[in-house]
Amino acid sequence: RRPRICLGIETSCDETAAAVVVSDPAAQPGQGRPLGTIRAHLVLSQIDEHQGFGGVVPEIAARAHIDHLDRLVAATLDEAKLGLGDLDAIAVTSGPGLIGGVMVGLMTAKGLALGAGVPLLGINHLEAHALTARLTHGVAFPFLLLLVSGGHCLIAEVTGLGQYRRLGATIDDAVGEAFDKTARLLGLGYPGGPAVEAAARDGDPARFAFPRPMIGRPDCDFSFSGLKTAVRQEAERIRVLSRQDVADLAASFQAAVSDSVADRVGRAAEAFVASHGRGHALVVAGGVAANTALRTRLGDVATRRGLHLVAPPVRLCTDNGAMIAWAGLEHLAAGGDLSADDGLALIPRA
Ligand code: KG4
Ligand code: ZN
Numbered sequence: 001r002r003p004r005i006c007l008g009i010e011t012s013c014d015e016t017a018a019a020v021v022v023s024d025p026a027a028q029p030g031q032g033r034p035l036g037t038i039r040a041h042l043v044l045s046q047i048d049e050h051q052g053f054g055g056v057v058p059e060i061a062a063r064a065h066i067d068h069l070d071r072l073v074a075a076t077l078d079e080a081k082l083g084l085g086d087l088d089a090i091a092v093t094s095g096p097g098l099i100g101g102v103m104v105g106l107m108t109a110k111g112l113a114l115g116a117g118v119p120l121l122g123i124n125h126l127e128a129h130a131l132t133a134r135l136t137h138g139v140a141f142p143f144l145l146l147l148v149s150g151g152h153c154l155i156a157e158v159t160g161l162g163q164y165r166r167l168g169a170t171i172d173d174a175v176g177e178a179f180d181k182t183a184r185l186l187g188l189g190y191p192g193g194p195a196v197e198a199a200a201r202d203g204d205p206a207r208f209a210f211p212r213p214m215i216g217r218p219d220c221d222f223s224f225s226g227l228k229t230a231v232r233q234e235a236e237r238i239r240v241l242s243r244q245d246v247a248d249l250a251a252s253f254q255a256a257v258s259d260s261v262a263d264r265v266g267r268a269a270e271a272f273v274a275s276h277g278r279g280h281a282l283v284v285a286g287g288v289a290a291n292t293a294l295r296t297r298l299g300d301v302a303t304r305r306g307l308h309l310v311a312p313p314v315r316l317c318t319d320n321g322a323m324i325a326w327a328g329l330e331h332l333a334a335g336g337d338l339s340a341d342d343g344l345a346l347i348p349r350a
Pocket of ligand 1: 013148149150151152175176177179180191192193194197286287288289290291292317318319
């Protein structure tokens with residue numbers, strides 16, 4: 001059992017990212033210690049390219065990935081002081097995501113894997129978000145997962161590698177999407193989440209009594225489109241928004257989101273603890289996990305239900321290559337030959 005080295009590539013949305021992660025075979029899950037180390041970690045954000053459009057433009061994203069990925073991978077290997085020949089595997093996001101970007105990453109990774117003569121592991125982007133807390137905090141199975149990003153919003157019970165049971169999901173917008181749309185409405189620019197959070201800091205969360213979607217419902221689903229509409233109607237009623245209006249709208253929106261998410265997660269935690277007992281982790285992953293107000297609420301929810309909150313550092317919550325490399329190492333350790341499963345058919349075999 002020697003350390004394994006994996007290069008991870010992520011191009012499914014608007015971040016061109018690559019990282020090298022090394023597994024630590026001596027580390028055991030459940031001890032609160034990382035299961036691997038990040039040797040290099042580079043993320044090239046395309047925010048500037050998409051800013052004028054208020055969201056990610058798939059065609060622009062794909063072209064930007066083509067422009068930058070080769071050099072980014074080279075720089076990542078340089079930073080790790082490694083060559084292609086030192087790698088045990090290459091992992092790449094094979095979906096879900098914007099298809100143009102996914103193809104750029106996948107084709108690049110295929111070429112590199114073929115050249116290096118190492119296995120290529122096609123990684124599910126959501127699974128990579130889910131497993132990040134094992135890399136950073138050595139979280140043991142089973143755990144409860146809240147995945148909140150721009151494209152995804154779900155709660156899952158994770159009982160092992162590849163064993164995910166969905167307990168709830170959004171019936172309309174993802175949380176990050178709701179943040180992004182609200183930001184656009186308030187003239188706060190893109191990406192919306194950090195902008196709304198910053199604006200909310202000076203705002204009064206009690207000024208507007210926005211609806212708390214889904215609260216009290218027996219399932220664990222989410223809904224945010226009604227809330228988004230409520231914010232729009234309030235903004236239209238005020239007509240010319242002052243700085244304070246924007247701050248109050250942002251704070252009131254964020255409070256409604258936090259209440260709703262806390263209620264949904266609380267319900268899922270209750271079901272999770274009923275089947276697995278107390279003492280496990282509630283893992284929050286995805287870009288929205290960067291939100292401090294939400295993290296604080298989730299910490300309370302977890303404690304009240306007998307779980308403990310684990311939130312990876314922000315740079316590993318938003319899209320990155322380390323989470324892809326780590327998911328690759330997990331599958332490599334489990335002996336999973338993902339390339340064949342995914343129809344990638346690219347493992348050069350001896
Ligand atoms: O995981 P991620 O980088 O990409 C996806 O897979 O979607 O998540 C990006 C999303 C965006 O919608 C962004 O607005 C949101 O995460 N986000 C935040 C914050 N930082 C990023 N939402 C709320 N508060 C934040 N601080
Ligand atoms: Zn993501």
